[in-house]
Amino acid sequence: MFILPGYIDYWEENGEIYVTSMLRQNTVKLSDPDIIEEFRTVVRCGGCLEISTQLSRFLHEQELLVDEKEIESSIEELRRVMNEFLLLTMMPTEGCNFRCSYCYEDHTPISMRRETLNQIQKFITDQASQFKHIDIEWFGGEPTLCKDIIIETNEMVQDLQKLYSFRFASGMTTNGYLLSLEDFQQYFRVGITSYQITLDGWNHDKTRPHITGKGTLNRILENLIAISALPREKYAYHITIRHNILPQDEDYSWYDCLFKLFGKDDRFSVLIRPVSDWGGDSIKNLAILEGDDTMKLMKQHVEYLHSIGMPCENGKKGPLSRICYASYPHSMVFRANGKIEKCTVCLDHPKNLLGNVSPDDGIILDESINQLWSSSSLKPECINCHDILSCLNLQCKKGMIIDGVSNSPCSYAKSDFF
Amino acid sequence: MEIISAKQPVGAVVVSARGVTNDNCTNNGFCPK
Numbered sequence: 001m002f003i004l005p006g007y008i009d010y011w012e013e014n015g016e017i018y019v020t021s022m023l024r025q026n027t028v029k030l031s032d033p034d035i036i037e038e039f040r041t042v043v044r045c046g047g048c049l050e051i052s053t054q055l056s057r058f059l060h061e062q063e064l065l066v067d068e069k070e071i072e073s074s075i076e077e078l079r080r081v082m083n084e085f086l087l088l089t090m091m092p093t094e095g096c097n098f099r100c101s102y103c104y105e106d107h108t109p110i111s112m113r114r115e116t117l118n119q120i121q122k123f124i125t126d127q128a129s130q131f132k133h134i135d136i137e138w139f140g141g142e143p144t145l146c147k148d149i150i151i152e153t154n155e156m157v158q159d160l161q162k163l164y165s166f167r168f169a170s171g172m173t174t175n176g177y178l179l180s181l182e183d184f185q186q187y188f189r190v191g192i193t194s195y196q197i198t199l200d201g202w203n204h205d206k207t208r209p210h211i212t213g214k215g216t217l218n219r220i221l222e223n224l225i226a227i228s229a230l231p232r233e234k235y236a237y238h239i240t241i242r243h244n245i246l247p248q249d250e251d252y253s254w255y256d257c258l259f260k261l262f263g264k265d266d267r268f269s270v271l272i273r274p275v276s277d278w279g280g281d282s283i284k285n286l287a288i289l290e291g292d293d294t295m296k297l298m299k300q301h302v303e304y305l306h307s308i309g310m311p312c313e314n315g316k317k318g319p320l321s322r323i324c325y326a327s328y329p330h331s332m333v334f335r336a337n338g339k340i341e342k343c344t345v346c347l348d349h350p351k352n353l354l355g356n357v358s359p360d361d362g363i364i365l366d367e368s369i370n371q372l373w374s375s376s377s378l379k380p381e382c383i384n385c386h387d388i389l390s391c392l393n394l395q396c397k398k399g400m401i402i403d404g405v406s407n408s409p410c411s412y413a414k415s416d417f418f
Numbered sequence: 419m420e421i422i423s424a425k426q427p428v429g430a431v432v433v434s435a436r437g438v439t440n441d442n443c444t445n446n447g448f449c450p451k
Binding site: 018025027058063081133320 | 421422423424425426431434435
């Protein structure tokens, strides 16, 4: 049976039908009335049994009408692409200058030791020639507390890039408090072009206070306003302003404020996420969104952003876009204490412990743990799912491995608001 | 029947979706990272 798989989209416009593939980014147009009628029959029947007509030959050649084997081969090709990425998440410190009310980390004020960093840098150097893409994501704790480690490591990777010409990309998840204009420019120089910074609206100073208890919103906004003034032609970066929402968060004037400040700058966008129980004790004192209320409130937030024209990250669905970093076969999280893990949320869980950095023996990895996180078989319904290419049933392995939930991400993934 | 835009290699499509600033990298959105 040859079918139009979930990653194929089609629509009618001025009496003609357009068919497009998310996998190959190709689009075709059908204009002839007989051909259009035949296409409608293919859709109505859920596919066709053989490639025997002019239309079926054309669609098959364009990989828009395929059988199950061909879908599997496309998925295999995507997996091969995933294999070309070395994804390193660096936690140079687990200390933090904030005390967010929903944080799951324990803020142990340790930073990466010199011998640990040396071994990680040696590992990157040894691996560099084997990968087409090297991505380094800075996380923590608060990574900007360890600016020297960030600059030194990224400079080293930039030097390796001159030797091996891999594509190098780097990003940072930071609270933005110490992200002065000068520091941002230094980070930009060493290749950090993508940021996730959380601003919790008018509640920000309550949910994301400084360790001293004082508010933090104004200072972060000042930093971002200065960064936004950098010329676009010289500074191609992207900042995702994340808003972690709680049940009472319904004051949308916050987005009017964001739009006024950054709405004309396409380097900024907003991502809405519900505060969730990511672990730790502090979340237990907080009422969080649950069940249908989650999607209902998220929908309202996303719709408001759309209504005022503020760019919104929710609902984006490019190939591999919803696959968790932890599911990449060469992805690892280097913690400040020398542990190597897969997921940045379930820290210290035995099934998350991929290995460790040994001062004498270097990087030691447990391949069985890696397999646990990166292997996945598609469910029968995946083949027809619109999100098959962005997901590959690899969205949140934590749900399956740690929480024991068999099917957790699907319901969210299918939403245009998540 | 007309080809409006031609097929692209899968690797190029993935990298292009990530963007020059690597927007999609590691931010699957289910976790705080």
